[in-house]
Each structure stands twice: as structure tokens, then as C-alpha cells.
Amino acid sequence: MKNLSERDQKYLWHPLTQHQTAAPRLGIVKAKDALIWDEDGNSYIDGIASWYTAMYGHCNSYITDAITAQMKQLDFVMFSGFTHEPAIKLSEQLIEILPSNQRKIFFNDNGSTAIEAGIKMALQYHHNLGERRDTLIAFENGFHGDTFGAMSASGLSSYNGPFEDFLLKVERIPVPQEDTIDEVLSKLDYILNNNSCAAFVFEPLVQGAAGMKFHSAKGLDALIQKCQENNVITIADEVMTGFGKTGKNFASDYLINNPDIICLSKALTAAMFPLSITSCSQKVYDAFLSESVAKGFFHAHTFSAHPIGCTAALAGLELLNSDDIVERRAYIEKAHQRFVLQIEKHPKVKEARSFGVILAIDLTVEGNRYGSFRDMLYDFYMSEGVNLRPLGNTIYVLPPFVITNEQLERVYNVIERSLEIV
Ligand SMILES: *Cc1c(COP(=O)(O)O)cnc(C)c1O
Numbered sequence: 001m002k003n004l005s006e007r008d009q010k011y012l013w014h015p016l017t018q019h020q021t022a023a024p025r026l027g028i029v030k031a032k033d034a035l036i037w038d039e040d041g042n043s044y045i046d047g048i049a050s051w052y053t054a055m056y057g058h059c060n061s062y063i064t065d066a067i068t069a070q071m072k073q074l075d076f077v078m079f080s081g082f083t084h085e086p087a088i089k090l091s092e093q094l095i096e097i098l099p100s101n102q103r104k105i106f107f108n109d110n111g112s113t114a115i116e117a118g119i120k121m122a123l124q125y126h127h128n129l130g131e132r133r134d135t136l137i138a139f140e141n142g143f144h145g146d147t148f149g150a151m152s153a154s155g156l157s158s159y160n161g162p163f164e165d166f167l168l169k170v171e172r173i174p175v176p177q178e179d180t181i182d183e184v185l186s187k188l189d190y191i192l193n194n195n196s197c198a199a200f201v202f203e204p205l206v207q208g209a210a211g212m213k214f215h216s217a218k219g220l221d222a223l224i225q226k227c228q229e230n231n232v233i234t235i236a237d238e239v240m241t242g243f244g245k246t247g248k249n250f251a252s253d254y255l256i257n258n259p260d261i262i263c264l265s266k267a268l269t270a271a272m273f274p275l276s277i278t279s280c281s282q283k284v285y286d287a288f289l290s291e292s293v294a295k296g297f298f299h300a301h302t303f304s305a306h307p308i309g310c311t312a313a314l315a316g317l318e319l320l321n322s323d324d325i326v327e328r329r330a331y332i333e334k335a336h337q338r339f340v341l342q343i344e345k346h347p348k349v350k351e352a353r354s355f356g357v358i359l360a361i362d363l364t365v366e367g368n369r370y371g372s373f374r375d376m377l378y379d380f381y382m383s384e385g386v387n388l389r390p391l392g393n394t395i396y397v398l399p400p401f402v403i404t405n406e407q408l409e410r411v412y413n414v415i416e417r418s419l420e421i422v
Helices: 003-011 061-073 085-097 111-128 148-153 157-166 181-194 217-229 282-286 307-320 323-343 372-383 405-418
Strands: 028-032 035-038 043-046 102-108 135-139 169-173 197-202 233-237 261-264 276-281 349-355 358-363 394-397
Touching: 043 405, 061 307, 085 102, 085 276, 085 307, 102 111, 102 282, 111 148, 111 197, 111 233, 111 261, 111 276, 111 282, 135 148, 135 181, 148 157, 148 169, 169 181, 181 217, 197 217, 217 233, 276 282, 307 323, 323 349, 323 358, 323 405, 372 405, 394 405
Parallel strands: 135 169, 135 197, 197 233, 233 261
Antiparallel strands: 028 035, 035 043, 102 276, 261 276, 349 358, 358 394
């Protein structure tokens, strides 16, 4: 009996879904490690760790035990006027591993609102210093979330279409490649000279939703430096790249110039709880200190610093650099590199690339972001028991660190076979 799939259609409205034409949703009843099970008992390898969240595996018992204990001790208390151990401990541990200029941890509850808070911090930073700066700088084809500030910074029209007239003022630059750094820098210069720029918002080194597109660390470093010379607040959106995806703890660890603000979510809580963080440097924080109450940051979400989320994050951090996970991260990185060499010569492959545990393959066949080509690939993977969600003609893999060698081979194998049907 397909109970969930059928009942779903009565009252539910799903994200990123055209309900008139979309296939019914698959009812999922259970998940463990790198596997999820549907209501008919079929299992699927979660090749993208459920939007890169479940990096330590689904229902990781180390994390479920920690949050179960926390739930019985302190479920929730408002974070205005009160504080608690999980938030304090998480701030201490994050400051230890974040780039060395990060000094303060502000809590939100999802990636978009982490970006939203970062943008508001940047705008108010200038306001508090007595300057009106009204323009954001962002990369072409970036993705930063679905609230208005985050949407403004995003440059993917498939998400922003109906709202474009209502967004913040943004100037866009292309991402820098090794051979275009000077060109992008001069574009940035022109923007800085002709606008009153408040902040530069970017996905460091990997643009996720754009199709796992990589760019030059040296180039990004130069852009950050130029922004910082002009007191433009630099905001690194590490919602996707954070927590070991690129090989280091954070993509910003590949940079010499530390961003002023860093946004974290997704793998932060190991998929157990919605939580996000906007961290900032002392310089940003200091601009909010004043005898005047109005110069404080009057921005809050009810569930700020939820103790359950903080506890999941603490357990996740312990796992991130544990011997077992470090070994798995290295294995996946090597395996991806081998697979890239194997697949990149295939006539249907335009480019294959990997960075840390992120693998992406652009096909020569044109395909829309949402369309029949992409759906055909998706259906093929699911029929083969693998959850992969191609972005147009880009196939990408971002597996949980705990995926087994055999499961990873199966993912590669299914991708290879899918090239025969496109
Ligand atoms: C997912 C994502 C967001 C948005 O996070 P939500 O939790 O979905 O609001 C922002 N930036 C990047 C890079 C993301 O991958």
C-alpha cells in the first residue's frame, strides 16, 4: 500500500515543485548511514547526503544519543536574557576551528536566515559608522537562499523570477578563474568606484546550486582583499562548503584573506536539526557596541541557539575530525579523483572535476535545470537505487562521509551507465 505517497497529495505543498505536472513524492520511512528506505522497502544510497546535511550518516547513534540526553535536560529556552551550555560550548569550539579572525557567533535557524543576518549586519555596520551604503556585490549564478536579502544576492533566475523587482541593489561579477583574475578585479574596481558598496556575498570556491562550479582561491583572495581595502564587508556563504566538504574544515581555509562574516548551516547539525550560524570578526561586532540601544543588532528568531541543535552540532564537530571520519574523507577524495580520470574522456562528458568529497560531471548534452532531461536522469538513478539530483546537465555526488567503498562504487557505476542513456 502506497500510503504516504497518496496521502501526501491531499494537503501538502512541496518546495521546488510544480504540482500540476510533478510525479508523486516518494514516501520515506527510515534512514541509516548512507541509506534511505521507501515505504515499499526499497533502499537508496543517499548520494548527496540529503542536500549535503547528513555527512556523518543518517541516524548516527553518537549524535542521536547526545541529543536525546539534551532533550531530557533542557529542551529549549529563549536566547534573549538567557544562555546555556550547548550554545556556549559550541561557540568555543567553532571559534577554535573557524578562520582566526572570527570572534563572535550569532545564531539563526537555516541557511537563508544566516545569510540574511550577515547582510543585515553588513548594512547596519555602515549605518552605525554613519555611512549609507546600499549596494551588495555578488557572483553571477550564486545561490544564497530564499529570503529577500539572500535572494537578492543569488543570481539564479529560476528561483528569483517573480521577485526581481523587489530585491536589494546588487552588482554582479563573474567568478574568477586562474586566467581571468585581472579581468574580474577590474570589474570589481569599476563597481566599487561607481556605487556605494556595503558587502560582498559569495560562495567560497564552490558554487553549489550553480552546478558545483569551482573557482580560483587566488582570485577570490584578491577580490576579498580589494573589498576589505574599501571597507566592504566580505560575507562567505559556507552553508554548503562548510564542515569538510572541500577537504579542509572550511573553504575559507584555502584563503589568505579571512572573510569578515561566515555563514554556516546544512552539515552543521549533521541533519538532525535546523540551525545556522553567522560568525563575524571583532571589527564587525565592535561597530554595534554603543551607549545607544539602537546601535545593537535587533534581529532574532524565536528558536535562536536551540539547545538540541547546538548539541547535535557539538557531536557533529567531534566526529568531523575523528580518525574514522578523517580516513573516510581522504578515501572519498582519492576515489573521486580516480573516477574523474576514468570518466573525463567519455564522449558524453564535457568536464569532470572533484574537490574534497564533491564530484561533478558536466555532460555535453544540453539540459535545463528543471526539465525532462534532468527528470529522466533522476528517474534512472532512483530506479537503480541511488539518490542523485542532477542540476540541469551537471551530475554531482556529495556523499555522506560514512558511505562504504562498495556503495561509492555503485554510485560511480550507475553514473557511468547513465551516460549510455543520454
Ligand atoms: C542551501 C544553501 C543556502 C540556503 O540554506 P537554507 O537552509 O535552504 O535556507 C544558502 N547558501 C548555500 C550555499 C546553500 O547551499
